[in-house]
Amino acid sequence: MKLQPVRTFSQLLERAQKEKTKKVAIVCAENDIALKALASAVAKKIARPVLIGDENNIREKISALDLTAELSTATFFQARTVEQAAEYAVALGRNGKVDILLKGNLRTDQLLRAVLHKEKGLRRGELLSDILLYEDKCSGKTRLVGITDGGLTPQPNLQQKIALIRNAVPVMQALGISRPKMGLMSATESISEAVPSTVDAQKITEKAGELFTDCDVFGPLALDNALLKSAAEAKGISSPVAGAVDCMIAPNIEAANMTAKAVKYIGGSTCAHVIMGAQIPVLIPSRVESAEDKLYAIALGVLIDAD
Known part of the structure; x- marks a missing residue:
């Protein structure tokens, strides 16, 4: 069963x-x-x-x-x-x-x-990375959501972001999520050369079908439209990943670390994390x-x- x-x-x-x-x-x-x-x-x-x-x-x-x-x-x-x-x-x-x-x-x-x-x-693996889980209640129902990498990879390049996804998938699958939704995060869902993380997200998303067989990947996503279906719909984002992200792939260590500490110390969520790779x-x-x-x-x- x-x-x-x-x-x-x-x-x-x-x-x-x-x-x-x-x-x-x-x-x-x-x-x-x-x-x-x-x-x-x-x-x-x-x-x-x-x-x-x-x-x-x-x-x-x-x-x-x-x-x-x-x-x-x-x-x-x-x-x-x-x-x-x-x-x-x-x-x-x-x-x-x-x-x-x-x-x-x-x-x-x-x-x-x-x-x-x-x-x-x-x-x-290709690199070690930290995956943190917290109890997210944005959808009105509690669920465990992941954030990576807030501890080890300061400024991941394109290949390292792919490795971060691969390290995080087994964590989400261990929770019983057979095909996790992985969101490539940025400050905006709009692609702009002025925000390099959006360009990386676009490149990975375009090749996701070739790169990954065990998860769905999409980006760029901002925090609101990663976690809230209503925000994704308001922005016209049609991906099934949008508004339902299981694990957020942050653009850098600062974004991941600050997001993780915000959900813990401002949001009051319990957290647990693990090093993979x-x-x-x-x-x-x-x-x-x-x-x-x-x-x-x-x-x-x-x-x-x-x-």
């Missing part, structure tokens, strides 16, 4: 609970919020804990947080330095010993340096994200990695 698409984060968690439990490794696990999130994931039976870092310090953290029971089955890997922890984590992922990596008490660049190592890393899902939540946000990110990783 075909499953209905996941529309909320609570549904995301419920769907993840139906999948095989995944080994989730916290890299530099001396981090309160990451430990709380993983403990919750273990309690929800979606994760088996792997903790990388200074074992004594991690155990002290676990005890202080009163998480001893939840994390009693954890496997520990001793690492004295941040670099060593990141290298161990990547090696475990490369060898199939862990299924998902979760950033702990280290910087994103420190983890990604190991992930991107030419000989020992986890890179699989590696052999396994890599979760790099920011330091200000809550344990709940990180729990949903773990659940998202479970669905993406589902057998």
